[in-house]
Amino acid sequence: METNFSAPKRQSAMGVLIMFLSHLQHSIRALIIPILVLVIKSKSITQGYILFGILLFLITLAIYSYLSYLKFTFFLDEEKQEFIIQKGIFNRENLIIRLDKIQQVNINQSLIQRIVGVYSLEIDTAGSDKKEASIKAIDHQSATILREKLLARTYQTANGHSHTEQSNLSEPDHIGADVNEPVSQSRNIQPLLKLSSSSLLKIGLTSNYGASIALLTGFIFAIIEATRNYTEAFQLEQNPISQLSTKGLGLISLCILLVIALLIVLGTNLIRTFVKYFDFEIRREKNFLSINSGLFDKKHTLLKPARVQISSYSQNYFQKKLNLINLRFKQAAFSTAAEADQDNKKHDIEIPGCDEKERNEILKMIYNQLPVQGKLFIPNYRFLFLMVMLRIVIPALVFSGIATSYPPLREYLYWIIPYAILVGIGLYFEYAHHRLYVSEEFIIKKSGIWDIEYQTLEPHKIQKITTKQYFWHKKADIGHLILHTAAGTLHFKYGKYADIHRMVNYWLYKVESGKKDWM
Amino acid sequence: MQDFTNENLDLSRLPKYETVTLSELHKNYWKVILLNIAVFMLFLGLASYLLFFLLKSSNPEPYLFIGGYLLFGILLVMFYAISIKKRGYAIREKDLIYKSGIVSISTSVIPFSRIQHITLNEGIFSRMFNLAALHIYTAGGISGNIVIPGLDIELAKSIKEELTKQVNHQDTPTPHQNSKEHSLEKSQKNNDHQELSKDHDGN
Numbered sequence A: 001m002e003t004n005f006s007a008p009k010r011q012s013a014m015g016v017l018i019m020f021l022s023h024l025q026h027s028i029r030a031l032i033i034p035i036l037v038l039v040i041k042s043k044s045i046t047q048g049y050i051l052f053g054i055l056l057f058l059i060t061l062a063i064y065s066y067l068s069y070l071k072f073t074f075f076l077d078e079e080k081q082e083f084i085i086q087k088g089i090f091n092r093e094n095l096i097i098r099l100d101k102i103q104q105v106n107i108n109q110s111l112i113q114r115i116v117g118v119y120s121l122e123i124d125t126a127g128s129d130k131k132e133a134s135i136k137a138i139d140h141q142s143a144t145i146l147r148e149k150l151l152a153r154t155y156q157t158a159n160g161h162s163h164t165e166q167s168n169l170s171e172p173d174h175i176g177a178d179v180n181e182p183v184s185q186s187r188n189i190q191p192l193l194k195l196s197s198s199s200l201l202k203i204g205l206t207s208n209y210g211a212s213i214a215l216l217t218g219f220i221f222a223i224i225e226a227t228r229n230y231t232e233a234f235q236l237e238q239n240p241i242s243q244l245s246t247k248g249l250g251l252i253s254l255c256i257l258l259v260i261a262l263l264i265v266l267g268t269n270l271i272r273t274f275v276k277y278f279d280f281e282i283r284r285e286k287n288f289l290s291i292n293s294g295l296f297d298k299k300h301t302l303l304k305p306a307r308v309q310i311s312s313y314s315q316n317y318f319q320k321k322l323n324l325i326n327l328r329f330k331q332a333a334f335s336t337a338a339e340a341d342q343d344n345k346k347h348d349i350e351i352p353g354c355d356e357k358e359r360n361e362i363l364k365m366i367y368n369q370l371p372v373q374g375k376l377f378i379p380n381y382r383f384l385f386l387m388v389m390l391r392i393v394i395p396a397l398v399f400s401g402i403a404t405s406y407p408p409l410r411e412y413l414y415w416i417i418p419y420a421i422l423v424g425i426g427l428y429f430e431y432a433h434h435r436l437y438v439s440e441e442f443i444i445k446k447s448g449i450w451d452i453e454y455q456t457l458e459p460h461k462i463q464k465i466t467t468k469q470y471f472w473h474k475k476a477d478i479g480h481l482i483l484h485t486a487a488g489t490l491h492f493k494y495g496k497y498a499d500i501h502r503m504v505n506y507w508l509y510k511v512e513s514g515k516k517d518w519m
Numbered sequence B: 001m002q003d004f005t006n007e008n009l010d011l012s013r014l015p016k017y018e019t020v021t022l023s024e025l026h027k028n029y030w031k032v033i034l035l036n037i038a039v040f041m042l043f044l045g046l047a048s049y050l051l052f053f054l055l056k057s058s059n060p061e062p063y064l065f066i067g068g069y070l071l072f073g074i075l076l077v078m079f080y081a082i083s084i085k086k087r088g089y090a091i092r093e094k095d096l097i098y099k100s101g102i103v104s105i106s107t108s109v110i111p112f113s114r115i116q117h118i119t120l121n122e123g124i125f126s127r128m129f130n131l132a133a134l135h136i137y138t139a140g141g142i143s144g145n146i147v148i149p150g151l152d153i154e155l156a157k158s159i160k161e162e163l164t165k166q167v168n169h170q171d172t173p174t175p176h177q178n179s180k181e182h183s184l185e186k187s188q189k190n191n192d193h194q195e196l197s198k199d200h201d202g203n
Helices: A015-041 A044-071 A111-116 A140-159 A163-168 A197-206 A209-234 A240-247 A251-277 A317-321 A341-347 A356-367 A382-405 A407-433 A497-513 B029-054 B062-086 B124-128 B153-171 B189-202
Strands: A073-077 A082-087 A093-098 A102-109 A119-125 A133-138 A281-285 A288-293 A298-303 A308-315 A325-331 A349-354 A375-377 A435-438 A443-447 A452-457 A462-470 A478-485 A488-496 B088-091 B095-100 B104-111 B115-121 B131-138 B146-152
Touching: A015 A044, A015 A111, A015 A133, A044 A082, A073 A140, A082 A133, A102 A111, A102 A140, A119 A140, A133 A140, A197 A251, A197 A317, A197 A349, A209 A251, A251 A349, A288 A356, A308 A356, A308 A488, A325 A356, A349 A356, A375 A488, A382 A407, A382 A488, A407 A443, A443 A488, A462 A497, A478 A497, A488 A497, A497 B104, B029 B062, B029 B124, B029 B146, B062 B095, B095 B146, B115 B153, B124 B131, B131 B153, B146 B153
Parallel strands: none
Antiparallel strands: A073 A082, A082 A093, A102 A119, A102 A298, A119 A133, A281 A288, A288 A298, A308 A325, A308 A452, A325 A349, A375 A435, A435 A443, A443 A452, A462 A478, A462 B104, A478 A488, B088 B095, B095 B104, B115 B131, B131 B146
């Protein structure tokens, strides 16, 4: 097992296979429809040619994969503190990654990689280029050592620790054959947190309804669309679904349908949770949090506490009863270029379920102390005015406006009342949960309607502070606060402006007088 | 940590960002805005002219079109006239402030230590009046940036240079940097970059 990365090195031999399969997967995804059309439309004689063509294509792909395997090398330049990946058959591409820009190194394993027994190493950089470097096939031993080296450097430059201590810890005694046990060095350490099947069950039943419902509605629409096309194509006279929609639903069948939908949502939720978080485990490795999870695709992430920009934990009513907390760590999404907030999610590290004690343990590890909820700031009651206008009054007016000019809608006019009540209740809770706690070392923002979220931020992670005031709020001394960080923003609305000013001045003092860097 | 102190912090004595006197943008920036509005109105005029002919079958009221067009133009000019008065920037010893907005007046502050890089942009019209816009980027993504338009090009260049020096300087922290003196608003206008360079020499 080689542990020296200073000379250019190829991937594991299995890399050829992995590259071939990933190329194949890409081309199938791109070409499946034209090929299918070709196969179906063509006559039996030409089908032979097509098969031959496919065979030829596979051979070229294999050669291509082999060549790209040969040309893919990586090495560590200890002097310049750079990690260099060279690739490309015709156009040589040199990817140079400065070690101090490395944010995170993940060792993952997809199903195919698991069968073959190799891992992929992904390097997340904090550079302004969004290109992520990854090595697709590497044995576990090399991967862990390489990661140690890549991260040790970052750690060393940041805290001035000795490098020898780091490399000593990576004794090469564990052979990469043990595929199902990604963490080799820390196997003696008790995990900070391990999710059992029963807690996964709880998580699946209580969280992420939104995502599952979205997934399900997309699925249902796809099915309806497909059946419609099908019935039109074959000119069936009675499509059960369109029949349903034309004749209307009886109350009982509606109830049954709702129950079925609920069951399906919970089912997909459960499956998603199990696939994603099976065997979820957090360990403490020196100064890192090491996180493992996955049923088919194994993921192994090392989280460096200093890289966490915002940490948030959330709980809904059911989860509170079950003592289940969802923890999430947001890391720098970097790149000053246009990157939407959704893209940032990729860098989030989620801990789907833990209890209060475990949460405190993990937060203590991240912040060296438990974040304290300091002084409480409450938004002004005017918070509700604009929201009521925007979400209740205006929609209601628009709807009644349309209804008066379009009579068939009139009988649905009474729907405004339950809508107003429902939205009103939601708004009230949103207001009641909109809170800001400020202590010397922490800023905690509470928010949410159903899932109540607490976002924690340290003042030195702030990049920019914006305060805002509508001109009609000048007399009332009300304003808004927006804290910009590398991992998103924190809003506090309708606060007392004098308080906000005082906080901002304090945080600016903190950022500008302290030596603490944001990353 | 030899110079570690832990005295009681009097929050009311901290420098106040909200009372800093702001420098106005360059007077010629108003002309740039007027030119921009003129170009925009020209295109809008062409578009509404086309629309007018497309709708000819339904007999549109020509005065309504012209009236609406003029009203929109006047509103736009008024809007910007107010907005330019509300804008202002200030450079303190350790951070940069920019204020703008009409309906909601927002004030943004970026500490020097959080600046990633700075660029200078010159539009066509800006160049005619020797003006430039200063873009200050942080790691906070698009919302974490500040753009200060309408600066005299020489002033913008020297601000950029000074800020870049400050940023690079803070990459290698010195004890001086930790000092709690946070004096501010010495003088604004054209000589604030000179202030900065004096400070820098002091380090």
